[in-house]
Amino acid sequence: MKEKDADLVPGFGGLVSRRDFLKFCTLAAASIGLPLSMGAKIAEAVEALKRPPVIWLSGQECTGCTETLLRSTHPTVDKLILDLISLDYHETLSTPSGELAEDAKKKSMEANRGKFILVVEGAIPTKDGGIYCKIGGRTMLEILKATAPLAAAVVAIGSCAAWGGIPSAGPNPTGAVGAQEALGDKFKVINIPGCPPSPYNFLSTVLYLLTFKKPPELDAKGRPRFAYRRLIHEGCERRPHFDAGRFALEFDDDGHRRGWCLYKLGCKGPETYNNCPAILFGDAGARTWPVGTGCPCFGCSEKEVAFTAPIPAQASMRFFTPSGAPYGVDEAGQPRPGGQTLSITPPTSYPPIAPPEGHGASAVTAAVVAGLAGAALGAAGATAIKLGKKEDEGAKGSGTEERKD
């Protein structure tokens, strides 16, 4: 049914219905960890606002972070974000370019001193005075340091802006760092890592800032807890396979085709905090996230994992306390006094699970039966051994038997 004009949210360009807007705010409230009833409060606060200006700086990056926002479809997150805020400067999306764009940025910063949100996308090169990324004749480092003190809040979108990401991978020839490191401790940067990050994590953070006029609760790495408080491994739909010892050993092998756990293909879900399995990507339905499509998580939201650990390397497993902090390590990763960090890796072999039907006794069972039965039951033992042999042949490629690495 076509929405009546009266149902369209003023200030949203007539493009988003009130119902969709409220629905989105309710979902945002839930993802932030607030009661659903807070959705109405968020909607009210946001509607009452004059669209807050946003200055969006781009450093060393692939523009995937902007793309991820533009590729979200329900309920048109790109429209929500672009109509919710006044995007006064964005090198990819701004209509003006060159001096006109630079002038627009300067005017907006002067008129909105202390009120605009500064979004940083991409890493900041620091080597040789930062000459490896220049915009309008100034280095990204210089621009960032001049802009951040005038902003109400600084949000680093993507792993490049959060901690250096791909540009900072060894040997890091340009000395690329994230916004927090470039700015130092005087500023508290809100990090939304991911390569690219979830647009919902970014949008929910912006909604939170606009509604409560303060950042959401952050973890030790500056990430909003509502999005990064749980390991991928905790919410992964392949987790039952991990627990049962069913692993894909090669891409396109039998286990991979059956949707088994990708741990042995290098999945870093056990050491990566993010909400990908819960929130998914692109509103394209079930399983639309890396592991869901058969690709191991490479830990894109973790500085110590992505672009650092080899992609096929197996993730380390640690026990976690109910609060989410690993035993023996505090939230900054420092050892707790008297604490002990327990690292484990899954065993390389498991007992068989759900033996294929109709394949008779296993070889072990057959041997036991044969031994117990002795010579008097030799014929029965021979039959059991034969059945065992038959299972061995039949089990080849079934994947349910003990698997070799």
Ligand code: FSX
């Ligand atoms: Fe970095 Fe953004 Fe990775 Fe790309 O622009 S976080 S390279 S997907 O997208 O900065």
Ligand code: SF4
């Ligand atoms: Fe999922 Fe990866 Fe954990 Fe396996 S190791 S359960 S694929 S997150």
Ligand code: F3S
């Ligand atoms: Fe990144 Fe892993 Fe999610 S690679 S997108 S954190 S599944």
